[in-house]
Amino acid sequence: MNLRRVEGIVNVSRRDVLRGGTALTLSVALLPALPGCADxxxxxxxxxxxxxxxxxxxxxxxxxxxxxxxxxxxxxxxxLATLVAEELDADWSQIRVEDAPADAQRYAxxxxxxxxxxxxxxxxxxxxxxxxxxxxxxxxLVAAAANRWGVAADEITVTAGRIEHAPSGRSAGFGELVAExxxxxxxxxxRLKDPADFRLIGRPVTRVDARAKSTGTAIFTQDVxxxxxxxxxxxxxxxxxxxxxxxxxxxAKAVKGVHDVVAFETPVHRGVAVIxxxxxSARKGRDALKVEWDETNAFKRSSADLLAEYRALSAKPGTxxxxxxxxDAALARAARRLEAIYEFPFLAHAPMEPLNxxxxxxxxECEIWNGDQLQTGDQAALGKLLxxxxxxxxxxxxxxxGSFGRRGNAHSDYVVEAAAIAKAxxxxxxxxxxxxxxxxxxxxxxxxxxxxRIEAGLDRAGRIVAWRHRIVGQSLVAGTLFAPLIRDGxxxxxxxxxxNLPYAVPNLSVDLHTTELPVTVQFWRAVGSTHTxxxxxxxxxxxxxxxxxxxxxxxxxxxxxxxxxxxxxxxxAERSAWRAARDRNRILGLAIHESFGSVVAQxxxxxxxxxxxxxxxxxxxxxxxxxxxPNVVAMQMESGIGYGLSAALSGAITLRxxxxxxxxxxxxxxxxxxxxxxxxxxxxPSTNRPSGVGEPATPVIAPALANALAAANGxxxxxxxxxxxxxxxx
Amino acid sequence: xxxxxxxxxxxxADVEPDTPLLxxxxxxxxLTGTKFGCGKALxxxxxxxxxxxxxRSCVIPVSAVTGSKITTxxxxxxxxxxxxxxxxxxxxxxxxxxxxxSGQIMSATALLASNRKPTDADIDAAMSGNVCRCGxxxxxxxxxxxxxxxxx
Numbered sequence: 069m070n071l072r073r074v075e076g077i078v079n080v081s082r083r084d085v086l087r088g089g090t091a092l093t094l095s096v097a098l099l100p101a102l103p104g105c106a107d108x109x110x111x112x113x114x115x116x117x118x119x120x121x122x123x124x125x126x127x128x129x130x131x132x133x134x135x136x137x138x139x140x141x142x143x144x145x146x147x148l149a150t151l152v153a154e155e156l157d158a159d160w161s162q163i164r165v166e167d168a169p170a171d172a173q174r175y176a177x178x179x180x181x182x183x184x185x186x187x188x189x190x191x192x193x194x195x196x197x198x199x200x201x202x203x204x205x206x207x208x209l210v211a212a213a214a215n216r217w218g219v220a221a222d223e224i225t226v227t228a229g230r231i232e233h234a235p236s237g238r239s240a241g242f243g244e245l246v247a248e249x250x251x252x253x254x255x256x257x258x259r260l261k262d263p264a265d266f267r268l269i270g271r272p273v274t275r276v277d278a279r280a281k282s283t284g285t286a287i288f289t290q291d292v293x294x295x296x297x298x299x300x301x302x303x304x305x306x307x308x309x310x311x312x313x314x315x316x317x318x319x320a321k322a323v324k325g326v327h328d329v330v331a332f333e334t335p336v337h338r339g340v341a342v343i344x345x346x347x348x349s350a351r352k353g354r355d356a357l358k359v360e361w362d363e364t365n366a367f368k369r370s371s372a373d374l375l376a377e378y379r380a381l382s383a384k385p386g387t388x389x390x391x392x393x394x395x396d397a398a399l400a401r402a403a404r405r406l407e408a409i410y411e412f413p414f415l416a417h418a419p420m421e422p423l424n425x426x427x428x429x430x431x432x433e434c435e436i437w438n439g440d441q442l443q444t445g446d447q448a449a450l451g452k453l454l455x456x457x458x459x460x461x462x463x464x465x466x467x468x469x470g471s472f473g474r475r476g477n478a479h480s481d482y483v484v485e486a487a488a489i490a491k492a493x494x495x496x497x498x499x500x501x502x503x504x505x506x507x508x509x510x511x512x513x514x515x516x517x518x519x520x521r522i523e524a525g526l527d528r529a530g531r532i533v534a535w536r537h538r539i540v541g542q543s544l545v546a547g548t549l550f551a552p553l554i555r556d557g558x559x560x561x562x563x564x565x566x567x568n569l570p571y572a573v574p575n576l577s578v579d580l581h582t583t584e585l586p587v588t589v590q591f592w593r594a595v596g597s598t599h600t601x602x603x604x605x606x607x608x609x610x611x612x613x614x615x616x617x618x619x620x621x622x623x624x625x626x627x628x629x630x631x632x633x634x635x636x637x638x639x640x641a642e643r644s645a646w647r648a649a650r651d652r653n654r655i656l657g658l659a660i661h662e663s664f665g666s667v668v669a670q671x672x673x674x675x676x677x678x679x680x681x682x683x684x685x686x687x688x689x690x691x692x693x694x695x696x697x698p699n700v701v702a703m704q705m706e707s708g709i710g711y712g713l714s715a716a717l718s719g720a721i722t723l724r725x726x727x728x729x730x731x732x733x734x735x736x737x738x739x740x741x742x743x744x745x746x747x748x749x750x751x752x753p754s755t756n757r758p759s760g761v762g763e764p765a766t767p768v769i770a771p772a773l774a775n776a777l778a779a780a781n782g783x784x785x786x787x788x789x790x791x792x793x794x795x796x797x798x
Numbered sequence: 799x800x801x802x803x804x805x806x807x808x809x810x811a812d813v814e815p816d817t818p819l820l821x822x823x824x825x826x827x828x829l830t831g832t833k834f835g836c837g838k839a840l841x842x843x844x845x846x847x848x849x850x851x852x853x854r855s856c857v858i859p860v861s862a863v864t865g866s867k868i869t870t871x872x873x874x875x876x877x878x879x880x881x882x883x884x885x886x887x888x889x890x891x892x893x894x895x896x897x898x899x900s901g902q903i904m905s906a907t908a909l910l911a912s913n914r915k916p917t918d919a920d921i922d923a924a925m926s927g928n929v930c931r932c933g934x935x936x937x938x939x940x941x942x943x944x945x946x947x948x949x950x
Contacts, residue, residue, distance in 0.1 A: 139895075140895055141893075141894035141895030141896065141932045142894070143894070272891075274888070274891070275891060275893070277893065277896060278887070278888045278891060278892075278893055279888055280896075281893035281896025281899050282884045282887040282888050282892070282893060282896075282899060282903065283831070283871065283872075283875065283884060284830075284831020284832070284870070284871030284872055284900045285831065286896050287830075288833075288897060290824075290830070290833065290834060291824075291830035293828065293830070299825070324814060325814075346813075346821060346825035346826065347821050347824075347825055347834075348813070348814075348817045348818065348821040348825070349814075418931060419895070419897075419931055420833070420835050420841070420843060420895065420897040420898045420929065420930070420931050420932075421833070421835075421895070421897045422834070422835070467895070467896065468895065469833070469895050469896070469897025469898075470895040470897060470931045470932060471895075472931070502834075504837055505835065505836040505837055505838070505841075506837075699891055703891060703894060703934075703937075706933055706934070706936055706937075707894055707932045707933045707934070708933075709933065710930075710932070710933020710934075710935065711931065711932075711933055713933075714931075732836055732837075732838055732840055733836055733838075733840040733841050733929060734838070734840055738929055738931060739933065739935075740926045740927075740928075740929060740935075741921070741922055741925045741926050741928070741930075741935040741938060741939065742922040742926045744933065744935035744936060746936070747936060
């Protein structure tokens, strides 16, 4: 439909950046078939110089970095490109980034040994790998120049993309040397720079995706358009565990533009799909569809009922996670005991881009276009569904409009659903599966519900002598490809943050009750820390209040064996003027938590007005090792605080008789601009290798805020979200 | 067949009159810079200008805008305000995932087109209909201020 006209509109900006004959012959509709093509260069006639899987330099001087990590907003493309550009001594303006194909041999996440993005590992696992890729390319360009000029390689310098031999006054750009460099053997070993010589690492270089994302030209899954492509909109059952009994497609098929209506079933989703020429026809068809659901095995319980069960379970010992000393005995003889139960709801990820996937089934192969967070898992799941080898699944990774974990589904749920629908309909043309916001919010894969029960024993001086901690909730990894993480009956993602509790407690016992529900669950930004940090940090403040201790001083004493924690605590105390006088305009709450190798402390600053309590400012200090791009680190601290704040204030997916009560941003409200506090970010100077930044700020804001509210109101907060406790900020 | 004036061009689309403008732009005219986020005018990702007014294109039927001038993110740089906003967005490193930013930029451009010196309250009022799950709000505010200064 109007493709020729479309070309005239859309192609203008691309024509400037795409060089070379082959690129110009691509139709606009096919452009997304080359992920990142608007950013990358394939150069002119000469063969490109590709010394390894991560770098391609073309004769136009453009350096294309091949990213093994999807860009979800976290800045991975920029960070990985910075590592290459640094060691290559490239000029930042000559750098482009494209997404790697699915190939775990070349593009595995070294932290997981499969190709995927998550756990805030993108830079941490690539730090040496991508620098080495750049250094290798540099060494070969230098060798090519030395050969051409007949000079010694060690007399050659490279600065901002210029290769120079000062004694002879000769110089060249990278592009002039690609043909010769490509003929040279790849050196087995290269020397990486001394960090003191870094020119790009540690600087706030402009993000490589900033312009495309400010001009509407960045291509997300939702934007992929292919010749002949159809769109599917689905009807999922209203309850978990329900199946399709029958459906009447007469009215749906009468909608103009509807091609077909098919039932589908995958290991985790079932339903009926309406396939049409475009989204709106499919959506109208879906609304006209009549489906009768078989609810024989449907889950019909409610959140309140589950909560009561979880609370009861928390009173009993569970599977041991960690034992130090004898917490039971120490509690029994403690001079004083404190107990608190903390409750957490299911949470939806609710990324701005509702879930979607484009799939094309071929003969013995298939191809998808997706903001893909778990390529190896998606290849395996699609291979299994279609009966083809995983390597016959081609994945075109494009920008993801947020994810927060959702696109890294261990069952490849929505990806497999797209393929199952195409298969059921016998399609060979491409099919774009589009979930509406309501589908996205109601189809499961939530951060699980959890309950924590913590009991502490204090001696007569108020010192902690025992800490007994029980956690109740579903496993994120059971029944998935990550199930081998479970050891001795404990899913480490359920207990992280408590299993490694840093506070010095002489008698510690941590137990886990793993529940099983048909409500599907998934990694959610910061994973286990989303609940463990809250429970631990709020309970520490309860102990401080009970003993008259200062929350900062108490933490500092209990963390004496953890110098990184102490340094971060001291820094946040200094920046927030923790020790200075407080009044109704300056009520402070503190929390600190380590996750993904980084330590984050935050102080939430509240002010009381006649209208209520306002969250005015958040002080955030992070030790994330060396900050490859301090601006991206600051962005991720701000982002984590905003995301965690949404969950703290109002985030809750609740079930009533098994039906999800939320559907869209009206009943699942998220933070908007007028609710965003000012944020002061401080990055601790560090020469350690980089650790996580995408997630670690997220779990800290809720306990910092809760502790400030407790300071303001004198009542502890023991359940989230705050709105469900009748607490709203102004 | 419905005729629309989009970004200064008259374009035809073979769609039903109740089709929301968003889906005509995206699926029929290939203008994919305008995003689908909620379908209920709750998130602002689909914001375009209808005769200069910021409008949620996901709920307005195409039949209601056949006589109007429609501007999308693809053409907003053709106005001095739109160009200033986009450059400010880049200078302040606003986008993260970027999915909401077309809508944010369209709302911010409409604000600055009618109010060259917006207060914080003005910014809140004009921008609170646009959701960003990456939490780029502080930088959005800074970018609007920067754009306002560059236009002064």
